[in-house]
Amino acid sequence: MADQQPMEGYRGRAAEKLGEWRVRTWSEVCVVNDAGSEFIGVILPRSETFDDLHIVLKQKTGYNVGIHVDRVREIKELGYKKAEYKIPEKEFPRNPGLPAVTLLGTGGTIASRLDYRTGAVIPAFTPGELYGAVPELADICNLTTKKIFGVFSENMGWPEYCQLAQAIGDEINAGADGIVIGHGTDTMGHTAAVLSFMVQNLPVPVVIVGSQRSSDRPSSDAALNLTHAVNAAANGDIAEIQVCMFGPTSDSYGLLHRGTRVRKMHSSYRSTFRTLSDIPLAIIDRDNQTILHPDYRRRDPSRQVKIDAVYDDRVSVLYYYPGMKPDLVEALVEKGYRGIVIAGTGLGHVNKPLYPALKAAIAQGVHVVMCVQTLWGFAQMYVYDTGRDLLDIGVVPLDNMLPETALMKLGWVLGHTDDHGEVLKMMRAPVSHEITGREPHNGYIVLQGGLPEVQEYIAGHWK
């Protein structure tokens, strides 16, 4: 890249200054400023979002400094060495006695190495690269890796979901004993939900994994999460779409969450993924797994996987708030949206001014379903007048389906049919526990810090 763009990230006055002294990014230089200070190091690329007044140098000491162009008196080129973004591969050892696991890449960085000269983080992905970074994997399985695409988690969308579902089917049909999917954590829950509908009748585990601290950090959760996930895929008994992430924030154990019931609950904690309104499927560590949930689909290699990768992306979520105006609903209908998930208050409510708009939408064949923005608990619209009014209008409650799961399911269902009755029937018929008849009393636990008994619990356990 440096050859075509020797000024990576530099523009305006900084680029001019570099040109003036005939140097470029990756040049090893000595810069002298107006105070006579000498800075020796490599000119690094500069983020395009930064100003055009500074040249960034990585000094021999390892520290980076930015030097203002007005203070530059001289730049001498001492050499030129472009960064090489490559990880030396080591062959991943094959052991005929171990299960075959395929790792599908979607763009998140599972493992990486640092280029200390530049500070760049280089992803490791091939089995050989991963073996170099997380050698423990070779004790668990024979690993194959496939990069499906490279997008950030927030850029995942319906075409990617379909592609991923197909890839899972292909790998299982090719004999994989388990699948691991590397994924960014932001929308991991959405992907887990939609795959739960698109990939059915699984014979083997499919485990989605990521990290909350990037793998270039010594404290990263990536290697441990990956090890847990590979163990779950290779040796686990749960043939479902699962998310595998840290249980506590400590380096202790991971949890396997069911794809339709899992949600990211904190922007940055390691232990951000939680199962809502139910308990997780299992506890997992490097060597063991302990099943927590008695009701799951067991591994059975003879089962034939069913890939049903269809969608209609004309679906949206309305997160209801007091004072919401009906024009939002009208706008969605006008723009051609076919399905609306409402995240309502309480047991599934919205205000009265919305009624006519919702009525009109349903009359035009738009499918309107109700979830609760409390996340835990059921949409029970028969309890209050408001709920009963909405039922009369034709808004359909989805019980304890999570709003994100409902959105994913609605898009998937609309890929099959636009028939109102059929859509609603499919929405209410659980495919993979997205609606559960019962909520166990330990399915909702958000401990309240500060309470003496909770403090006592926290003091006695790893956070």
Added chain:
Amino acid sequence: MKLIHSAPLDYEKIGLVVGLEVHQQLLTDHKMFCKCPAGLYTNEHDGTVLRHMRPTLSELGEYDGTALMEFKTRKNIIYLLHHSNTCTYEMDDTPPFLVNQQALDVAIEQCLMLGCDIIDEVHIARKQYLDGSIPTGFQRTAIVGVNGKLPFRGRELSVTQVSVEEDSCREVSDQAHLIVWRTDRLGMPLIETVTGPDLRTPEEVEEAILLIGRVCRSTRHVRTGPGASRQDVNVSVAGGRRVEIKGVPYAWLAPALVHSEAWRQVNLLRLRDELHQRGFTKPEDIVVEHADVTELCAESNLKVLREEIWQKHIEHHDWRPGFELGKGRFCVRAVKLPGLNGTLNWPTQPDLIFADELRGRLRVIAGLSQQPILVQSEKWPVYKDSRQEMRQLLKRMRCGADDSLVVIWGPEQDTLTAVEEIRLRYVDALDGVPHETRQPLPDGTTDFERILPGPDRMYPDTDSPPTMITRERVEGLQADLPSPPWERYERYRRAGLPDNTIFYLIRRNGADLVDEIVAKTGADLRRVGFFFGEELKGLARAGVNVEAIGSERWLEFFSQAQARPLIWEDRRQVLRTLAAEPEADFEDLLDDLETGAPRDWQRRLDDVLATEYIKHGAAEPEKRQRYYLGVAMNELRGMVLVADVAQALKERFNG
């Protein structure tokens, strides 16, 4: 401080070179990358996190030296959290917030004081530490200034760079495979001042540490008290390597440490030559043989080699598998060192030998914990049948006259790590002095802490944007900068103040008040300096609450004393009153004190003389005169000037 070790060394001849890294906490309200309060320490906790550090791959696709070492130790790391001083940032569960601008300002001030060139755009970097002292595995740090200079012994001490960084955790305990850290100090802003390798004798090192300390304190914006400033001392001799003595707690300890380290390097270079002479030149020349001798030692009279004693050791310390305890059953392992006889007793630091170098590494890297960590054939401990037991082991390992033997014990996995570490330490010895971080001990020697990490452990902090330091900001800070300590020192010395008093004033931030009083009241610098540097301590000892007197009050006091010498003469009484009533009006207080000469003072003087004469009779006239002056002043201090009373007395005696 006298050097503990008497063996002299010609420092110039051995080419001693020393540089400093002085760490100084900054006085800010909050920590550097979060909103937690800075400087609030706790000794209890209400939460714990368990973590491990995993080395990241370096450029060659291999783990780098330090990283590899730390990973080998497989430390379980526990962080103790208290909600009052720790948030989710310290736990590494929240990305950093934007850098504390107050800390950056103080850092810039420090740089200006050190004569540095300020960096135009400050970039936060991550410096890896895998010992667990920082939960992220790296310290966030940034260079703020470069190229400073300090006047030092008629020459210049160069300041290579000054960086601002977050402080690390406090170590609570480190036992075998478990290290426990407290997070209260973590994230507090500090600056690291790196000097050039300009120091040439142990005494210079102490002096330079004190000098930098005075510079830092001159800004008034640094923390004081235990742990607020710590220094790393980098030592090398010609042919040796830079060794970092980390966290030297007191400047006075530095000379002994530097002296010991200089000896160590000289001795290690001699050992290198000896090894070369014996034909050990390449790493593959060092071969160690080892064997499990647990059964052979089962009945040993050296108790630490017996399993039941090991079990007691574990029980005594309450060690748990998976935490403190290493993997595998109890194992005694004999390690034969072919052709290396004589090297284990090779002297290193004063009173220490090469076997102690091995001990340090085995303790830190292999997690061997039970003293004395190892026993060895060149200095076998003396106990019942000890010779016989040693001969048995030598025979079992087929050791000849040229060979040495080391015996280690502990969990099997740890003893295997230890064997490899013994080999690696000898490989390092072929090269002379290994790059190491060493911890200072109170007796002036050092022990192994870890392999010294190179610059290869730095990379940019992608979580933090760079900060542009405008010229306006620098100039603003420059304008408010107090005078540097060497400038002050010269001024005070010329005024006739002794060195100790000057340094005391500068260290305690007292010099600013002295300068202000002198500038505003016209008081004599020597008088004010001596008062704050010496006299005030006496007043405080006498129970006067001098802390209650604010700087405005001091100004008032000195300007009154300037106008009315009587106040100065009676200052102990005046200040006692001022301290007791810090809110009262100054003039009122003075009115309450009898500050004018009473009309009848001459008569009162006569009364005193009459009484005292009866008590003491006649003595030598001069002595008597001095004595009467003292007694009379007890009555008249604050009312009449000493000079006037003395004159009146003189007239009476001579008249």
